[in-house]
Every structure is written in structure tokens, then in C-alpha cells.
Amino acid sequence: MLAKYLVRRFFASVIVVLGVTLITLLLMDRTRGTYVPGIDLNPNLRPDDIERLRANLGLDRPFYVWYLTWLWNVLHGDFGRSMIDGSPVTSHILDRLPNTLELTGTAILLGVLISIPLGVIGALRRGSKTDHTLTVVSVAGFAVPQFWLGLLLILLFSVTLEQHGLPWLPSSGATSPLGGGDVLDRLEHLVMPATVLSFFYLSLWSRFTRSSMLEVLSQDYIRTARAKGMGERRVVYLHGLRNALIPLITLVGLELPGLVSGGLVVEVVFGWPGIGRLLFERALQYDYSTVMGVTFFATLLVVAGNLLADVLYAILDPRIRYA
């Protein structure tokens, strides 16, 4: 039963990924006819030079040839070369990936580690001042624009502290340009962007843990556990929290693709050399192959993340039927 369900989900996922590549390339096809990436670097090119360039980059081929060639190469592990600088797209992605994972991984980890206790506290002390405060903070976390929060942090911890001659945090990049790169230096750069990003996850998951916990605590088996004289601590953590976390796992699983794309705005604000900023900059330059490669990569992760969340959920919650 489970195996059949998994196979079906897998093939559905493959179709989805193929469809996404088609949609993305169709979108880009719209500008392909008139544009040569990098042409703005040299305005002195003659028309026949442009023709030759376009042919070199494969931009003169009909759409279906373009798409099928791309697909064929990707299936063989070849993401092509950047149309701007000629280096392999794969190396661009691998270059940026560790930085992005460092940022988003930290944010997601912080989010999970802080939100679960906060959610439990909110549920256990429902209606208390602490609960209300936590609610207000998480409602605010939903409403604050990430890029603005980033700007405010830079204003406060980089600009203002520096103006007053106090120790300040670097506002841009993942390492210092000169002599940077050790652990402390990376941490200094990581603090602000990771805070901004985790604030969002924190708001999302602490609310969710709270309501999930409240629901679980009202279940019959909790009453049974209490009735048989089990200690409150064990009731809450062993029976309550364990069951309350099951839906949270799905939710976190759905955010896993955010490991690659979720930090885009934060990366741009903090000049973080990650995947998101790579896509943003290369899209602005019409670097089709890089854009396709990054989008394909990120989509694969989304689909894999969804699949993983489904599977985990099916394993963890035996009540789920594989329909």
C-alpha cells in the first residue's frame, strides 16, 4: 500500500518537475528573440556579430529544439554554461549553495529550536500575560516586511553603533573582504540576516505549535493519562508534545525548499552571496542558462521536500491512509 502510494507520488512529481521546466523556458522564450545576454557590455558589435553570438549561444534555435536540448543535457547532469561569463552553471550553484545553506539552515534551526518551547509555553499558560505577549510578537512577525526589518537592523547595529564608536556588526556579505573568513568573522556576518529570516519562521511555527498543543491536550488520551496518575510533566511532554509535533513536521518539511529560495530578499538586503541573489542578478542580465539551472534546482528541492513531508507524515501518523 505504502509502496504503491510512493511510486504514484514519485511519478506525479516527475511530471510536475517537467512541467515547471517547460513553464520557465516558455516564460524566457518571450525575450529570447531580441536579446543577446551581455550585449550591453559592448555596444560596438555589428549586426552579423550579433547573429554569430546568438548562434553560438544557441539562441537562434526554435523553441522546442532549445527546450529538448536543455532537457537532454540536464538529464545527463549538464546544466550548461552561463551566458554571461561562460563558466558552468553547476559551479555557480555549488559556489553559492554553502552560503545560502548556512543562512537559511541557521534560520530554520533557530526557528524550530525557539518556536517549540514558546508554543508550548503559550499553550500551557493559555490566556496569561506571557501568552498574550507571545501572540503579539508572532502577529508582528507575520506583518513586518523582511527587507524593512533588515534595513532597521542595519541602521541600528551597523550604522548607529558605528557612529557612536561602539562595536558594530557588518551589514553586507558573508565574510570580510580582507582577511576575513574565520568562524568568528562568519558568525558576525550571519547574525543579522539569520535573525531576520528566523523571525518569520518563529512567528509561523510558535503559533502552530501552540494551537496544535492545545488541540492535543484536549484529547481523551490525555485525560486518560492524567486519570491513571501520570505526572503532569510526562503527560505534557511524552503524550502531549510528541503528538503535537507531528503536524509541525509537515510544516517544517514544506519550508525545507526555503533552504534555497526562502532567503532571497534577505540575501539581497544583506548582500549575502547566496543562490537567491545569484538568480536575482542573473535574471536581470537575461542569463537564461543560469536562471534555468537555478530554477530547476530549486524546484527539484520543493518537489522533493513535499514528497519527503508526505512520506514522513505517513510514517509518523498511522491514521493517514494512502488514497
Next chain:
Amino acid sequence: MSILGQTPATEIEAPISTFEGAATRHAQSYWNESWERLRDNRIGVAAGALILVLAAIALAAPLFTLFLTHYEPYGIDLLGTFQAPGHPHLLGTDELGRDTLTRLIYGGRVTLGVAFLTVGIALTVGTTVGLVAGYYGRWLDDILMRIVDMVLSIPAIFLFILMSILFRPNPITLAMIIASVGWGGVARLVRGEVLSVKQRDFIMATRSIGARDVRLIVRHLLPNVLPVLIVAASLGVGQIILIEAALDFLGLGIQPPTASWGNMLTNSESYFFHSIWLVIFPGLTIFVTVLASNVFGNAVRDAFDPRLK
């Protein structure tokens, strides 16, 4: 508890309602009930009122600039750049000497307009697809839902960036770009509702007295998915404002000189050292608006969602 919680409240009465009028009569009482619940939520009502006030200010922008701020949104004053908040510029001026308050008011037109338009488009398309997929089922459902999967599998921000670069948006196309992802979630939601409503006896009864597909969908399915739609719409506005602001901030949305809350922040890093208000006020406006939308959305959900009882 949880079984009841998952069952739409309408189901209890549904089996009795074999006649067409019955569904409408029931819906009436549901609306009254929900409306009263919403009215009793004071914070929710206050948030909703704030949104209305902001929308009214945006609509009446020319009046405000005529009688309150006395400036034009594009009125450049190169001798009066970076003036601090106070008199005569209540919220100061920007790098071209334009009045910040005036631009915020006009920016509200664009930002709120795009947000409401986006919700409208996403709801219309999503509802239609969801109703059709859920009602007809089978291969049509498979195809439509796979398309939804595809749209929702591309990281949304990637799609927004690609489309914004390729289509150079004005407010209307920007709304279409954001809605091009938003409809997917709505379609899924509506389809799920339709699948459960479709099972009920009154649908079969209606069909057995000879109602056509279109009538069944519009008169009987749609009213039953309306609560979910209202909730989705009111919860969605805040998120859409955030997305739009981020795109504008990145320079991919509304293009200067047209003011929007997001693009007023685009180069604000360069004002950190002398004109903090240019960073504070637009962001604060976005924050307060989204906050009010979310609080109102939550209140609407608590009042209208039949599954939350």
C-alpha cells in the same frame, strides 16, 4: 471534538434540504450568525475599520494633498531635499524634495489597489478552476491539479522575479503576476471543499430534479465554498501587500517616479546617515497595514470558517 471540528456546520442541516430554497434559507442564517460573531470581535472590527480608513485615504488622495499636505506627489523641489519631518513637510522630504506624506498617500493607492486587484484575480481564477476540477473530477481534475502543483512548485519569489523582468509590470500586470501564483492555493482549497460538498444528499437531490451542471455549480456549490473563500481572501491581503512591497523594493514592481510603499524604500540605505525618516515611515506604513489586514483576516476566519467550532 476533532471529528465535529472537521465537519462543516452546514452538514447537519443539509440532508433535510431537498428543495432548492432550503439551501438559500440555511445560508442566510449562517451569514447572520457569522456576521454577529465578527461584530463581537472588537479588535477585529477595529482592524477592519483601519483598513477601510486607509483605503478611503488612498481613494481620496487628491483631496488630502489639496487640503492637508499641499504638495504634489511628483512635485520636485531641489532646494528642499532631505528636510526633516515638521513644518511644512509633516513627514519630511526625499532626495528630490518630494513630500513624503503625499507620496505615502499616493503610494497607498498603488499598493492597496494592486493588493485588492490581485486578490480579486486570484479568487476568480482559483475558484473557477477549483469548482470545475472538483465537480467534474476524473481526467479534468488530474490535469488541472497537476498544473496547480507545477505553479506551486516553482519557488514563488523566483517566478515573480522572472515574470517581473520579462513583463516590466505596471500596476495591473503586477497584480496579474502575483495572482498567477496565488490562484493555485485557492484552487486547491475550493476543490477540497467541493469534493466534500459534492457528497451530500442535497446535491444528488438537486441533480435528480433535473438541474444542469452550471446551475448546480453556481447556485449550490459556490455558496457552500464561499465561507472558505472569504477567509482565504481576508487572510491573503496582508501577504500580498508584503510580496508586492518586496518586489517594488527590489526594483521589479512599480517603477519610479510612481510612488509605492515598497519602492520608496528602494535606495533607502543611502539615507541612513542623515534622513532616517525615509527608512522609517514607508516601512511602518506597510507594517501597520499588513498587521491590520492579518488581524482582520484572523477575525474573519474565526467568525466565518465553519470548521473552527
